[in-house]
Amino acid sequence: MSEPYRPRIAVLVFPGSNDDRDAALALEGLGAEPVLVWHADRDLPEVGAVVLPGGFSYGDYLRAGAIARFSPAMRAVGDFAAEGGLVLGICNGFQVLCEAGLLPGALRPNESLSFVCRDVALRVERREIPFLARCEVGQRLTIPVKHGEGCFFADADLLAALDEAGQIVLRYDEDNPNGSIDDIAGVVNQDGNVMGLMPHPEHAVDPLLGSTDGALILSGLVEAARERLLAPTV
C-alpha cells in the first residue's frame, strides 16, 4: 500500500516561537511534510497551508504579536491568505493574526492575571471550515491551553457581527480559562480560510499527552492542504 501524498505545510518560526517543533512533529505524524520558515524569509515555499505556532514572538514586547506581524514572512502569509490559502494561528499565532488584521478582535491579558496551563473543554460551533471539517457541531474537545494573554475581546458591534457571520467557531465549554468575551476560544475570518485559537491542538495528538482531540483539527488542515496542492492549477 502506498503512503498518501504528504502535503507541505509551512510552520513559521519567529524569534521567541517555542511550539514550532511541536507543531511540525504533530503535522508530520498526521501525514504532512512540515517546512520550518524563518521569519526573515520574504517568500513562502510552495505549501498547502501555513501554521503560525505558539510562543512569545519578539518577547511579546509592546503587545503580544504586535511586532511579529511586521516580519517579512508575515507579508508573504498575508498574500497567501488573500489568495485563499489556509492559515492556522495557534496561541501566539492567533495573537499575531489579530494584530496583523487577518483576524478580527484582540487578545488581552487573562482576566485572572495568571498564566494558565491546563486541559480545557471546547465546544465546536461550526464545521463547514477545513480546520473543523472532522469535528461535529456541538462536539466537546479536550485540548490544553497555556497562555497569559488569551482573553479575546471584541466590542459589542464586532461581537454581534462575528456571531451573525458564524465566525465564532470554538468556545470554552463551561470553564473559561482567561475571561474571553462570550467564552470565545477560536475565530475564523469571513472567508473561512484563516483561523486562530488559543488552545494548542499540537499538544493533543497522542494518547500519552492525555487527549488526541487536537489531531481532529490538525488532520482537517492536512487534508485541506493535500486537496489544495493536488488540485489542478487553473
Next chain:
Amino acid sequence: MLVRPKPGILDPQGKAVENSLRHLGFTVDGARVGRLVDLEVAASDPEQARAEVERMCAELLANPLIESYEIELVEDA
C-alpha cells in the same frame, strides 16, 4: 505618547494595582495601567512631529480596538 486601555475594556493589571492599594489601606475608586513611550523625533515643526507620531500610533504603538492614546510634544532645547 501615552497609551491607555479604552474605557470599558477590562484592565486586569489596573484591577490588581487597585486591589493592592486597598490592601495597603489606601482609598481608591479605580486604577488603570497604561504605557508611556518616549520618542525622539527629528522634525522641522511640531505639526510635522505630531503627524509622524500619529502614524506610529496607528501602525504599531496602539491597538485602536482596545487602546486609546495621547501625544504630548516636548521641544528639545
